Amino acid sequence: MGDESGVRDDWSLPDDLVTELEELELHELREVVHYAQDRIRELQAPVSDKIEAAPGEELHSTEERPEYTEVIKSEPCGEGCPDCPHGPYLYHVYEEVKPDGNASLHWVFLGRVFGRDGRHE
Numbered sequence: 001m002g003d004e005s006g007v008r009d010d011w012s013l014p015d016d017l018v019t020e021l022e023e024l025e026l027h028e029l030r031e032v033v034h035y036a037q038d039r040i041r042e043l044q045a046p047v048s049d050k051i052e053a054a055p056g057e058e059l060h061s062t063e064e065r066p067e068y069t070e071v072i073k074s075e076p077c078g079e080g081c082p083d084c085p086h087g088p089y090l091y092h093v094y095e096e097v098k099p100d101g102n103a104s105l106h107w108v109f110l111g112r113v114f115g116r117d118g119r120h121e
């Protein structure tokens, strides 16, 4: 890794496919990467399967959308607070697949949710 002196020749891909990939233009290769990332997303378990409430959190809902997973949860702020957990808060969660194939969840905080989903006062 990190040295560009040689071409890696131990891909576990069919030779025909490697040959075809090597003939592609840069912009086509970028398309292939995007295509592969989409396919990985399709084949992997849904993001909502990977979301669990952390200690002190209360998970209200997770919903798969085409571009992201919508998560509504309440969260604790710290020790000794009588009002915990706070919220509920809305997040959009994206699964990001890195070029090395590892995926991680990217949480985008969108704000407090009013008047929906299971906040029992």
Ligand SMILES: [Zn+2]
Binding pocket: 076, 077, 078, 081, 082, 083, 084, 085, 086
């Ligand atoms: Zn609190």
